[in-house]
Amino acid sequence: MKGTLLIQLILLLGAGSMLFLFIWRWHTAHTRAWKRIAFFVFVVANVYAVLRPDDVTWVAHHLGVGRGTDLVLYLLVVAVSFYALNTYMRFRSLEKQVTDLARAVALRDAMLLNSERLSSGQLSGGHLVTESLDPQAEVRSTASSSS
Template sequence: MIIQVILIGALILLFAVFVGRAHTVRGQAAKRVGFVLFVLGNAYAILRPNDVTWVAKHVGVGRGADLVLYLLVIAFAFFTVNTYLRFRALERRFTDLARTIAIQGAAEPPIDTRLATVPESRDGGDTPAGPASMNTASMNSASTSASAIGSST
Protein backbone atom coordinates (compact mmCIF):
# COMPACT_ATOMS: atom_id res chain seq x y z
CA MET A 1 0.00 0.00 0.00
CA ILE A 2 1.26 3.41 -0.87
CA ILE A 3 -0.08 4.95 2.36
CA GLN A 4 2.31 2.85 4.44
CA VAL A 5 5.31 4.10 2.47
CA ILE A 6 4.05 7.70 2.74
CA LEU A 7 3.42 7.49 6.50
CA ILE A 8 6.71 5.76 7.33
CA GLY A 9 8.60 8.21 5.11
CA ALA A 10 6.87 11.16 6.77
CA LEU A 11 7.74 9.85 10.23
CA ILE A 12 11.39 9.32 9.35
CA LEU A 13 11.65 12.71 7.66
CA LEU A 14 9.95 14.57 10.50
CA PHE A 15 12.04 12.97 13.22
CA ALA A 16 15.32 13.31 11.35
CA VAL A 17 14.79 16.98 10.57
CA PHE A 18 13.17 17.75 13.89
CA VAL A 19 15.71 16.08 16.16
CA GLY A 20 18.64 17.41 14.17
CA ARG A 21 17.46 21.04 14.12
CA ALA A 22 15.09 21.20 17.06
CA HIS A 23 16.26 24.49 18.53
CA THR A 24 17.62 26.45 15.60
CA VAL A 25 15.80 29.43 14.14
CA ARG A 26 15.15 27.52 10.92
CA GLY A 27 13.88 24.53 12.88
CA GLN A 28 11.43 26.68 14.81
CA ALA A 29 10.28 28.37 11.60
CA ALA A 30 9.79 24.98 9.95
CA LYS A 31 7.69 23.83 12.92
CA ARG A 32 5.48 26.91 12.66
CA VAL A 33 5.02 26.55 8.92
CA GLY A 34 4.24 22.85 9.34
CA PHE A 35 1.69 23.63 12.04
CA VAL A 36 -0.05 26.23 9.86
CA LEU A 37 -0.17 23.79 6.93
CA PHE A 38 -1.56 21.08 9.20
CA VAL A 39 -4.31 23.38 10.48
CA LEU A 40 -5.19 24.51 6.96
CA GLY A 41 -5.27 20.90 5.77
CA ASN A 42 -7.62 19.94 8.58
CA ALA A 43 -9.84 22.92 7.83
CA TYR A 44 -9.97 21.80 4.20
CA ALA A 45 -10.80 18.25 5.30
CA ILE A 46 -13.70 19.59 7.36
CA LEU A 47 -15.03 21.72 4.51
CA ARG A 48 -14.51 19.16 1.72
CA PRO A 49 -14.70 15.62 3.17
CA ASN A 50 -15.33 14.05 -0.27
CA ASP A 51 -11.97 15.34 -1.48
CA VAL A 52 -10.25 13.72 1.48
CA THR A 53 -12.02 10.44 0.71
CA TRP A 54 -10.84 10.69 -2.91
CA VAL A 55 -7.23 11.25 -1.78
CA ALA A 56 -7.57 8.41 0.74
CA LYS A 57 -8.74 5.95 -1.93
CA HIS A 58 -5.85 6.90 -4.21
CA VAL A 59 -3.24 6.28 -1.52
CA GLY A 60 -4.76 2.98 -0.41
CA VAL A 61 -6.93 3.95 2.56
CA GLY A 62 -10.64 3.08 2.50
CA ARG A 63 -12.07 6.26 4.03
CA GLY A 64 -11.03 9.88 4.39
CA ALA A 65 -11.59 9.69 8.14
CA ASP A 66 -8.97 6.95 8.38
CA LEU A 67 -6.49 9.07 6.45
CA VAL A 68 -7.11 12.00 8.79
CA LEU A 69 -6.63 9.65 11.76
CA TYR A 70 -3.28 8.44 10.39
CA LEU A 71 -2.13 12.02 9.91
CA LEU A 72 -3.22 12.87 13.46
CA VAL A 73 -1.12 9.98 14.79
CA ILE A 74 1.93 11.41 13.02
CA ALA A 75 1.12 14.89 14.38
CA PHE A 76 0.78 13.50 17.90
CA ALA A 77 4.14 11.72 17.65
CA PHE A 78 5.70 14.95 16.42
CA PHE A 79 4.13 16.88 19.33
CA THR A 80 5.34 14.30 21.85
CA VAL A 81 8.94 14.44 20.64
CA ASN A 82 8.80 18.24 20.52
CA THR A 83 7.56 18.41 24.12
CA TYR A 84 10.19 15.94 25.31
CA LEU A 85 13.02 17.89 23.67
CA ARG A 86 11.72 21.18 25.08
CA PHE A 87 11.52 19.83 28.63
CA ARG A 88 14.98 18.32 28.32
CA ALA A 89 16.38 21.68 27.19
CA LEU A 90 14.58 23.50 30.01
CA GLU A 91 15.91 21.05 32.60
CA ARG A 92 19.42 21.60 31.27
CA ARG A 93 18.99 25.39 31.46
CA PHE A 94 17.59 25.20 35.01
CA THR A 95 20.50 23.00 36.09
CA ASP A 96 23.01 25.44 34.62
CA LEU A 97 21.21 28.35 36.28
CA ALA A 98 21.15 26.62 39.67
CA ARG A 99 24.86 25.83 39.41
CA THR A 100 25.68 29.42 38.48
CA ILE A 101 23.65 30.80 41.38
CA ALA A 102 25.21 28.32 43.80
CA ILE A 103 28.72 29.23 42.69
CA GLN A 104 28.05 32.97 42.86
CA GLY A 105 26.44 32.71 46.28
CA ALA A 106 29.08 30.49 47.77
CA ALA A 107 31.08 32.12 50.59
CA GLU A 108 34.62 31.26 51.49
CA PRO A 109 34.80 29.01 54.51
CA PRO A 110 35.84 30.82 57.70
CA ILE A 111 39.42 30.30 58.75
CA ASP A 112 39.73 28.80 62.20
CA THR A 113 42.47 30.92 63.74
CA ARG A 114 43.20 28.40 66.44
CA LEU A 115 44.35 25.83 63.93
CA ALA A 116 46.03 28.17 61.44
CA THR A 117 49.50 28.05 63.03
CA VAL A 118 51.00 26.78 66.22
CA PRO A 119 52.77 29.72 67.89
CA GLU A 120 55.80 27.78 68.99
CA SER A 121 56.65 24.31 67.93
CA ARG A 122 59.44 22.03 69.04
CA ASP A 123 61.79 23.27 66.34
CA GLY A 124 61.16 26.92 67.22
CA GLY A 125 59.41 27.97 63.97
CA ASP A 126 55.81 28.37 63.00
CA THR A 127 54.44 25.31 61.30
CA PRO A 128 51.02 24.62 59.85
CA ALA A 129 48.58 23.35 62.39
CA GLY A 130 46.93 20.01 62.17
CA PRO A 131 46.76 16.75 64.06
CA ALA A 132 50.24 15.67 62.90
CA SER A 133 51.95 18.93 63.86
CA MET A 134 50.35 19.56 67.27
CA ASN A 135 52.61 18.69 70.17
CA THR A 136 51.45 16.01 72.51
CA ALA A 137 51.72 18.18 75.60
CA SER A 138 49.04 20.56 74.38
CA MET A 139 46.85 17.62 73.38
CA ASN A 140 47.24 16.00 76.81
CA SER A 141 46.48 19.24 78.65
CA ALA A 142 43.38 19.76 76.55
CA SER A 143 42.13 16.25 77.28
CA THR A 144 42.76 16.51 81.03
CA SER A 145 40.98 19.86 81.25
CA ALA A 146 38.02 18.40 79.30
CA SER A 147 37.84 15.39 81.60
CA ALA A 148 38.06 17.64 84.68
CA ILE A 149 35.13 19.69 83.42
CA GLY A 150 33.11 16.56 82.73
CA SER A 151 33.78 15.04 86.20
CA SER A 152 32.96 18.24 88.13
CA THR A 153 29.32 18.17 87.06
Protein backbone atom coordinates (compact mmCIF):
# COMPACT_ATOMS: atom_id res chain seq x y z
CA MET A 1 0.00 0.00 0.00
CA LYS A 2 2.91 2.33 0.74
CA GLY A 3 4.28 1.91 -2.83
CA THR A 4 0.86 2.74 -4.26
CA LEU A 5 0.69 5.96 -2.26
CA LEU A 6 4.17 6.94 -3.40
CA ILE A 7 3.40 6.51 -7.11
CA GLN A 8 0.07 8.29 -6.66
CA LEU A 9 1.87 11.20 -5.04
CA ILE A 10 4.42 11.34 -7.88
CA LEU A 11 1.68 11.21 -10.55
CA LEU A 12 -0.41 13.85 -8.79
CA LEU A 13 2.60 16.14 -8.49
CA GLY A 14 3.25 15.65 -12.21
CA ALA A 15 -0.36 16.49 -13.10
CA GLY A 16 -0.31 19.49 -10.79
CA SER A 17 2.93 20.80 -12.29
CA MET A 18 1.54 20.39 -15.84
CA LEU A 19 -1.57 22.33 -14.86
CA PHE A 20 0.50 24.99 -13.08
CA LEU A 21 2.79 25.49 -16.09
CA PHE A 22 -0.17 25.61 -18.44
CA ILE A 23 -1.98 28.24 -16.35
CA TRP A 24 1.23 30.18 -15.69
CA ARG A 25 1.95 30.37 -19.44
CA TRP A 26 -1.72 30.93 -20.35
CA HIS A 27 -1.11 34.30 -22.01
CA THR A 28 1.80 33.02 -24.14
CA ALA A 29 0.15 29.77 -25.18
CA HIS A 30 -1.57 30.59 -28.46
CA THR A 31 -3.94 27.66 -28.45
CA ARG A 32 -7.55 27.43 -29.35
CA ALA A 33 -10.13 27.35 -26.57
CA TRP A 34 -11.17 23.76 -27.24
CA LYS A 35 -7.56 22.61 -26.89
CA ARG A 36 -7.30 24.41 -23.56
CA ILE A 37 -10.51 22.78 -22.39
CA ALA A 38 -9.31 19.38 -23.62
CA PHE A 39 -6.04 19.79 -21.73
CA PHE A 40 -7.87 20.74 -18.55
CA VAL A 41 -10.19 17.71 -18.93
CA PHE A 42 -7.11 15.54 -19.50
CA VAL A 43 -5.50 16.73 -16.27
CA VAL A 44 -8.74 16.24 -14.31
CA ALA A 45 -9.16 12.73 -15.78
CA ASN A 46 -5.54 12.01 -14.95
CA VAL A 47 -6.02 13.02 -11.32
CA TYR A 48 -9.24 11.00 -11.09
CA ALA A 49 -7.59 7.92 -12.62
CA VAL A 50 -4.69 8.17 -10.18
CA LEU A 51 -6.97 8.52 -7.17
CA ARG A 52 -9.55 5.92 -8.28
CA PRO A 53 -7.82 3.25 -10.43
CA ASP A 54 -10.62 0.74 -9.82
CA ASP A 55 -13.06 3.09 -11.57
CA VAL A 56 -10.84 3.09 -14.65
CA THR A 57 -10.92 -0.70 -14.66
CA TRP A 58 -14.73 -0.60 -14.33
CA VAL A 59 -14.99 1.75 -17.34
CA ALA A 60 -12.58 -0.46 -19.29
CA HIS A 61 -14.71 -3.55 -18.64
CA HIS A 62 -17.83 -1.72 -19.82
CA LEU A 63 -16.04 -0.66 -23.01
CA GLY A 64 -14.89 -4.21 -23.69
CA VAL A 65 -11.25 -3.71 -22.68
CA GLY A 66 -9.73 -6.18 -20.24
CA ARG A 67 -7.84 -3.86 -17.87
CA GLY A 68 -7.86 -0.20 -16.97
CA THR A 69 -4.20 0.11 -17.88
CA ASP A 70 -4.97 -1.16 -21.38
CA LEU A 71 -7.70 1.45 -21.75
CA VAL A 72 -5.30 4.17 -20.64
CA LEU A 73 -2.72 2.90 -23.13
CA TYR A 74 -5.23 2.92 -26.00
CA LEU A 75 -6.33 6.44 -25.12
CA LEU A 76 -2.70 7.49 -24.93
CA VAL A 77 -2.06 6.13 -28.44
CA VAL A 78 -5.01 8.14 -29.76
CA ALA A 79 -3.81 11.28 -27.94
CA VAL A 80 -0.23 10.95 -29.23
CA SER A 81 -1.52 10.36 -32.76
CA PHE A 82 -3.66 13.51 -32.51
CA TYR A 83 -0.67 15.46 -31.19
CA ALA A 84 1.57 14.23 -34.02
CA LEU A 85 -1.01 15.09 -36.67
CA ASN A 86 -1.67 18.50 -35.12
CA THR A 87 2.06 19.26 -34.94
CA TYR A 88 2.54 18.17 -38.56
CA MET A 89 -0.33 20.38 -39.75
CA ARG A 90 0.98 23.38 -37.80
CA PHE A 91 4.46 22.82 -39.22
CA ARG A 92 3.12 22.68 -42.77
CA SER A 93 1.13 25.88 -42.18
CA LEU A 94 4.19 27.69 -40.82
CA GLU A 95 6.29 26.39 -43.70
CA LYS A 96 3.78 27.82 -46.19
CA GLN A 97 3.73 31.17 -44.38
CA VAL A 98 7.54 31.37 -44.45
CA THR A 99 7.57 30.49 -48.15
CA ASP A 100 4.95 33.15 -48.94
CA LEU A 101 6.84 35.72 -46.88
CA ALA A 102 10.16 34.90 -48.56
CA ARG A 103 8.50 35.14 -51.97
CA ALA A 104 6.95 38.53 -51.14
CA VAL A 105 10.28 39.88 -49.83
CA ALA A 106 12.12 38.62 -52.91
CA LEU A 107 9.58 40.26 -55.24
CA ARG A 108 9.69 43.51 -53.30
CA ASP A 109 13.50 43.55 -53.36
CA ALA A 110 13.50 42.81 -57.09
CA MET A 111 11.09 45.68 -57.76
CA LEU A 112 13.18 48.07 -55.65
CA LEU A 113 16.36 47.02 -57.42
CA ASN A 114 14.75 47.42 -60.84
CA SER A 115 13.38 50.85 -59.99
CA GLU A 116 16.85 51.91 -58.77
CA ARG A 117 18.42 50.62 -61.98
CA LEU A 118 15.82 52.38 -64.13
CA SER A 119 16.31 55.67 -62.36
CA SER A 120 20.11 55.45 -62.68
CA GLY A 121 20.01 54.08 -66.24
CA GLN A 122 21.81 50.84 -65.34
CA LEU A 123 19.81 47.90 -66.55
CA SER A 124 21.89 44.71 -66.73
CA GLY A 125 20.87 41.84 -68.94
CA GLY A 126 18.09 43.81 -70.57
CA HIS A 127 15.34 42.35 -68.33
CA LEU A 128 12.99 44.05 -65.91
CA VAL A 129 10.53 42.49 -63.49
CA THR A 130 7.13 44.17 -63.72
CA GLU A 131 5.63 45.71 -60.60
CA SER A 132 3.12 42.92 -60.04
CA LEU A 133 3.10 41.20 -56.66
CA ASP A 134 1.95 38.02 -58.34
CA PRO A 135 4.47 35.22 -57.69
CA GLN A 136 4.27 34.38 -61.38
CA ALA A 137 5.34 37.93 -62.26
CA GLU A 138 5.73 38.50 -65.96
CA VAL A 139 9.27 39.24 -67.10
CA ARG A 140 9.56 41.58 -70.03
CA SER A 141 12.57 42.47 -72.01
CA THR A 142 13.42 46.12 -72.30
CA ALA A 143 15.41 45.34 -75.43
CA SER A 144 12.31 44.05 -77.23
CA SER A 145 10.19 47.01 -76.13
CA SER A 146 12.65 49.47 -77.67
CA SER A 147 12.59 47.74 -81.10
